[in-house]
Amino acid sequence: xxxxxLAQGTDWIRPHADWHALAPEIxxxxxxxxxxxxxxxxxxAKKWMMATLTGFVLLAAFIPVVTxxxxxxxxxxxxxxxxxxxxYALILKAMFLLIGYVVVLISQNELEEGGYYQGEFYLMLLVxxxxxxxxxxxxxxxxxxxxxxxxxxxxxxxxxxxxxxxKSNEAGVKYYLLxxxxxxxxxxxMSYLYGTTGTTKLTEIGxxxxxxxxxxxxxxxxxVAVAFIIVGFGFKVSAVPFHTWAPDTYEGxxxxxxxxxxxxxxxxxxxxxxxxxYVAMFAADGVYQPFLWILAALTMSVGNVLAxxxxxxxxxxxxxxxxxxxxxxxxxxxxxxxxxxESALKSVVIYLLIYAFSxxxxxxxxLAVSRKTRSGEISxxxxxxxxxxxxxxxxxxxxxxxxxxxxxxxxxxKLQAFKTVLDAGGTAAYTLAVIAAVNTVIAAAYYMxxxxxxxxxxxxxxxxxxxxxxxxxxxxxxxxAAGTVVLGILPGLVLRFADLQDLTGxxxxx
Amino acid sequence: xxxFLRDYLTVVWxxxxxxxxxxxxxxxxxxxxxxxxxxEKLIAYESGVDPVGMGWSQSQIRYYxxxxxxVIFDVEAVFIFPWATxxxxxxWFGLITMLIFIxxxxxxxxxxxxxxxLRWV
Numbered sequence: 330x331x332x333x334x335l336a337q338g339t340d341w342i343r344p345h346a347d348w349h350a351l352a353p354e355i356x357x358x359x360x361x362x363x364x365x366x367x368x369x370x371x372x373x374a375k376k377w378m379m380a381t382l383t384g385f386v387l388l389a390a391f392i393p394v395v396t397x398x399x400x401x402x403x404x405x406x407x408x409x410x411x412x413x414x415x416x417y418a419l420i421l422k423a424m425f426l427l428i429g430y431v432v433v434l435i436s437q438n439e440l441e442e443g444g445y446y447q448g449e450f451y452l453m454l455l456v457x458x459x460x461x462x463x464x465x466x467x468x469x470x471x472x473x474x475x476x477x478x479x480x481x482x483x484x485x486x487x488x489x490x491x492x493x494x495x496k497s498n499e500a501g502v503k504y505y506l507l508x509x510x511x512x513x514x515x516x517x518x519m520s521y522l523y524g525t526t527g528t529t530k531l532t533e534i535g536x537x538x539x540x541x542x543x544x545x546x547x548x549x550x551x552x553v554a555v556a557f558i559i560v561g562f563g564f565k566v567s568a569v570p571f572h573t574w575a576p577d578t579y580e581g582x583x584x585x586x587x588x589x590x591x592x593x594x595x596x597x598x599x600x601x602x603x604x605x606x607y608v609a610m611f612a613a614d615g616v617y618q619p620f621l622w623i624l625a626a627l628t629m630s631v632g633n634v635l636a637x638x639x640x641x642x643x644x645x646x647x648x649x650x651x652x653x654x655x656x657x658x659x660x661x662x663x664x665x666x667x668x669x670x671e672s673a674l675k676s677v678v679i680y681l682l683i684y685a686f687s688x689x690x691x692x693x694x695x696l697a698v699s700r701k702t703r704s705g706e707i708s709x710x711x712x713x714x715x716x717x718x719x720x721x722x723x724x725x726x727x728x729x730x731x732x733x734x735x736x737x738x739x740x741x742x743k744l745q746a747f748k749t750v751l752d753a754g755g756t757a758a759y760t761l762a763v764i765a766a767v768n769t770v771i772a773a774a775y776y777m778x779x780x781x782x783x784x785x786x787x788x789x790x791x792x793x794x795x796x797x798x799x800x801x802x803x804x805x806x807x808x809x810a811a812g813t814v815v816l817g818i819l820p821g822l823v824l825r826f827a828d829l830q831d832l833t834g835x836x837x838x839x
Numbered sequence: 840x841x842x843f844l845r846d847y848l849t850v851v852w853x854x855x856x857x858x859x860x861x862x863x864x865x866x867x868x869x870x871x872x873x874x875x876x877x878x879e880k881l882i883a884y885e886s887g888v889d890p891v892g893m894g895w896s897q898s899q900i901r902y903y904x905x906x907x908x909x910v911i912f913d914v915e916a917v918f919i920f921p922w923a924t925x926x927x928x929x930x931w932f933g934l935i936t937m938l939i940f941i942x943x944x945x946x947x948x949x950x951x952x953x954x955x956x957l958r959w960v
Contacts, residue, residue: 341928358943365946369953524847 350405350414352393353422357459360386364455368448376447380437380801383451387430387458394423410532411469417678418465421600424682425465427808428593428689429458434805435693436585438700445490445583453483454589461597468608470519470529473601477515477565480597481508484590488582500581504590507564507574515561521554522609531608539612547613555616558605559624565598568658569627572651576635579647584699587643588692591650596681599657603677606664614665622662622761629655629768636775641705642695645775646688649731652772653684653739659765660746663753672749680742683816687730687738690809693802694724701796702789707779712788717796721783723806730813732776733769738813743769904956911947915940 348355364386368379397405398419405414432454440447460480467473485508489501523529525548526537541547547555560571567575579587610617632652639645657680660673695705697720702709714721730738750762883890922929922937929936951957 341925343930343932362943362946365950369950 344408347405347407347414349393350397350407352397353390353426353462354459356390356393357386357455357462360389361452361455361459364448364452368452371448377437377441379448379451380433380440383455384430384433386455387426387433390462391423391426391430394419394426398423408469409530411472411530412466413468414466417674420678420682421465421596422462424596424685425458425461425593428589428596428685429454431689431693431805431808432585432589432593434801434808435588435689435696436583437801438799439583439585439696443491443583450487450490453487457481457483457487457589458593461593461600464597464600464604467601468531468604470523470531470534470609473531473604474512474516474519477597477601478512480594481512481565484508484586484594487586488578488590490583490586494581496581497583498581500578503574504578504582507571511561511564511571514557514564518554518557518561521550521557525550525554531604534609535611538610542612542615547616551613552616555610555613556620558610559602559617559620562598562602562605563624566595566602566654566658567651568624568654569631569651572628572632575651576644576647579650580641580643580705584643584692584696587647588689588696591647591692592685592688595650595654596685599654599677599681603661603674606661607670607674611665611670618662618665619757621658621664622757625655625658625662626761626764627655628652628658629765633768633771633775637771639775640707642707642710642779643705645707645779646691646695649772649775650688652768653680653688653731655768656743656746656765657681657684659761660749662761663750663755663758666753666755666758669749669753672745672752676742676745676749679745679816680739683730683738683742683813686809686812686816687727690723690727690806690813691731693805693809694720694727697796697798697802697806700798701794707782708786709789710779710782711786712793713783716788716793720796720798723810724783725780726810726813728776728779730817732773734773736814736817738817741817901959904951908948908951908956911944915944 360383364379364382367382368376371378397414398416407413433451436450436454439445440450457480460476460478460483464473464476464480467476485501485505488504489498491497522534526534528534528537538547538551541551563571564574575591579591582590606617629652632648632650632655636645636648636652639648657677660669660676663669664673698710698713698717699705710724713724726737730740733740733743735741747762747765750758750765883894918940919937922933926933
């Protein structure tokens with residue numbers, strides 16, 4: 330065994346690296362170094378420059394993504410197919426970079442006024458975004474795990490960023506402990522996959538599992554591996570019953586970080602899960618389909634029921650993001666039924682994209698309003714329409730999108746998810762669709778609760794002084810609102826972009 | 840059982856042999872030797888020095904920073920040694936890759952140095 334590994338080493342071939350395809354990552358790495366070093370030699374009075382610099386780094390990393398998409402002719406595969414830049418990777422890279430940019434915009438004032446460690450914060454944010462960008466391209470167990478840790482470890486620290494606040498500390502510690510536990514479970518599952526197939530390359534694992542599935546059937550270790558990997562990512566995407574960290578972490582962490590975690594970190598978990606499911610574990614559908622069915626049904630129901638009872642808006646959005654995760658999981662539960670694979674992939678990507686805009690927008694409004702009210706209670710939104718109609722309209726837009734009301738954003742993603750499940754057919758799929766339909770109605774109830782507060786109720790204590798919103802937050806709101814509206818009205822735009830043949834093509838026409 | 844798993848059978852046999860051998864040696868020693876404990880003999884062994892204080896004691900939090908910084912060099916060594924065995928084969932590509940890796944690791948050291956963590960206050 331060892332002799333064979335050593336023998337492989339003798340004919341070392343230089344791996345192929347496509348510099349254009351790697352440019353976003355390279356720009357980010359250079360940017361991370363710049364932010365780190367410039368921050369060290371910068372006066373405290375000039376720390377605000379770090380936000381600008383970070384924003385430029387993210388935009389600079391965006392340029393190669395755009396040029397790659399414009400050229401967009403073929404799949405660029407590097408390091409012996411272990412790192413692949415295809416349409417699926419590009420669209421998600423663009424999403425993560427944009428999320429990073431919006432988070433920089435909304436955290437700028439919060440950090441400046443709170444006197445937090447600004448340089449380090451942006452450094453952590455960039456490192457986390459780098460991990461996410463890497464996750465989209467990783468097609469190897471090792472690089473998926475490295476990307477996952479690269480995006481998680483800075484996030485643990487960011488959750489505990491208000492270091493004198495016990496709630497923030499609690500948020501960080503809970504997130505850290507459960508996150509590390511999840512990584513352990515995931516790694517355990519991965520080690521079984523490696524142990525039974527003898528390779529870490531996802532395409533080869535996929536072929537080995539398909540062969541086993543067609544012939545003697547999966548052995549017990551492989552079944553355990555698939556289950557453990559789903560559990561590991563289940564923590565990351567806060568699927569019930571692995572969601573317990575989410576509400577406490579979301580509530581305790583600084584608001585911009587909560588926005589980042591509930592959107593980017595969750596999306597990265599989904600990206601990892603989808604890559605594993607499609608490229609490596611596709612043939613193990615007997616294992617993951619029922620498992621994901623249960624996870625999806627539980628996640629949307631439990632998340633919704635708990636969200637109904639919340640009086641704190643951040644906790645409410647935390648549970649709502651848990652239940653939205655259930656909707657994203659839903660099409661994956663019928664992944665290998667008939668030819669649902671392509672439609673399911675499209676549905677997940679669109680959902681992640683639009684959900685990112687709407688949820689970030691909702692958090693940006695909460696941030697802007699809480700700058701005045703200093704409160705996270707839903708009742709503090711009373712009378713928002715009377716003194717800040719612009720902000721109120723935006724919040725209405727984002728919440729309507731989250732509730733799935735046409736023509737705003739998420740309805741098209743929900744439609745695609747339902748379509749995938751119904752097309753797949755079968756009792757299980759229909760049952761899941763019914764559960765999802767019921768949940769859509771329940772979800773509307775708690776989003777409406779906030780809207781009623783804003784539109785119908787008077788302002789608390791009759792305090793109707795207008796809110797003073799800094800420009801970066803307005804910029805963030807504009808980006809999010811534009812994304813939510815445009816993607817909702819012109820879904821063709823994103824549907825065309827999400828024509829993701831490449832990832833499914835890797836299965837041999839799966 | 841696949842060929843790959845059969846390779847691991849060697850590991851299982853090796854483990855069993857190790858447990859058996861160690862158990863045998865310790866067991867024989869325990870059966871043969873006389874047991875006459877005294878107070879001195881039961882003191883925790885700290886390289887010949889009399890132990891001070893309890894087993895549970897507080898230690899300087901500053902050691903923690905140095906432990907973290909040690910990791911930088913530790914990780915560096917873990918990757919450089921295997922790389923060094925085949926450095927000619929990897930050529931310039933390998934050299935530049937390793938230099939980038941080292942620079943990224945040294946970032947951490949520069950940060951610690953500039954923030955004054957290397958000074959023992």
